[in-house]
Amino acid sequence: MKTSEKKEKISRKTIQRLTMYLKCLEKFSPDDYISSEEMGVLLGVTAAQIRKDFSSFITNIETCIGIRGKGYNVKCLYEMIENILGINKQNNVIIVGAGKLGNAILLEGDIEKPRFNIVGIFDITKSRIGKEYKGIKISSVSDIPKIASEQRIDMAIITENKSIAQQVTDIVTQSGIKAILNMTSLEIKVPRDVVIEHIDLNRKLQELNYWKEKAE
Ligand SMILES: NC(=O)c1ccc[n+]([C@@H]2O[C@H](COP(=O)([O-])OP(=O)(O)OC[C@H]3O[C@@H](n4cnc5c(N)ncnc54)[C@H](O)[C@@H]3O)[C@@H](O)[C@H]2O)c1
Structure with missing residues (x-):
């Protein structure tokens, strides 16, 4: 699948959720860890939806996962989402x-x-x-x-x-x-x-x- 075809399939709602995840992560320290369950409670989104969004967008999401059970490293996840949104540059x-x-x-x-x-x-x-x-x-x-x-x-x-x-x-x-x-x-x-x-x-x-x- 070409990148442009992939983009076509991404809904506006999904992109809105990515910006929401970014805002949520800003409340934490970069060294913190957050699980999809914790994020879900804060944002009113199911943990399954969050995991689905991450796995469909972030090919190497596993690099953000810390010690089992700790969740995702905030800095790592933040930078990955910034990268997807193209806002890691001016x-x-x-x-x-x-x-x-x-x-x-x-x-x-x-x-x-x-x-x-x-x-x-x-x-x-x-x-x-x-x-x-x-x-x-x-x-x-x-x-x-x-x-x-x-x-x-x-x-x-x-x-x-x-x-x-x-x-x-x-x-x-x-x-x-x-x-x-x-x-x-x-x-x-x-x-x-x-x-x-x-x-x-x-x-x-x-x-x-x-x-x-x-x-x-
Ligand atoms: N999306 C929002 O939240 C939101 C909020 C406020 C205003 N708006 C919209 O944004 C636009 C600008 O609003 P504003 O309050 O800055 O308006 P404004 O009248 O202060 O200025 C708008 C611009 O339009 C030009 N202009 C003014 N009257 C004109 C006319 N009759 N013919 C041609 N050009 C004219 C002026 O050069 C000016 O730069 C409007 O379309 C307004 O409906 C949107």
């Missing part, structure tokens, strides 16, 4: 849309450095271009192709107004950027070789409402 990120949300992400977004390094912020509105936030100057969206040809840009966060979100995303994808985080409520379309994640507050509220109704 990923260069741009923000497209320097309005309230774009600036909030830049200034207060709590984006994890050096995993995600914001290297540029762009806008379409002339009056915003040239202003500086957190040492980063707002550039024109039309400069994205040039900047992407000069340095590696791994992903773009789209925080433009919905009415121009598709237009600016087209510029981003035509510049060779292959990963998009869409913060607008527009169902942005991207070419097949580009991955996109949507963070839509309304959709999240709908999901939450389902769980609320189910719990009643």
Whole structure:
């Protein structure tokens, strides 16, 4: 099976669980050991599911297992999951849309450095271009192709107004950027070789409402 075929079969839920495991491991000291049962209790996931996730993703998971019964070494497991998620290296990120949300992400977004390094912020509105936030100057969206040809840009966060979100995303994808985080409520379309994640507050509220109704 080719790597791309393997990737196709990995569900979004599984990737969400990997990020959850990482967050859970951060609460422990690197030298600690944790079993799938302990992790399961903390996260509300079955130990069997955790073991299945580890064995299907981590080919050499046994190297993280300590003395029998102790579980997995926290540092070893953490590094393996980081490796799978590709966050054991610096990923260069741009923000497209320097309005309230774009600036909030830049200034207060709590984006994890050096995993995600914001290297540029762009806008379409002339009056915003040239202003500086957190040492980063707002550039024109039309400069994205040039900047992407000069340095590696791994992903773009789209925080433009919905009415121009598709237009600016087209510029981003035509510049060779292959990963998009869409913060607008527009169902942005991207070419097949580009991955996109949507963070839509309304959709999240709908999901939450389902769980609320189910719990009643
Ligand atoms: N996913 C989330 O959690 C979340 C939260 C807040 C906002 N949003 C969305 O993010 C986007 C940005 O929100 P914001 O509060 O930063 O908006 P904003 O109006 O402060 O700025 C957005 C950008 O759009 C441009 N713009 C503004 N009005 C425009 C118009 N009429 N035509 C063309 N361009 C225009 C501006 O240049 C600005 O950079 C919106 O689509 C909003 O719905 C998402």
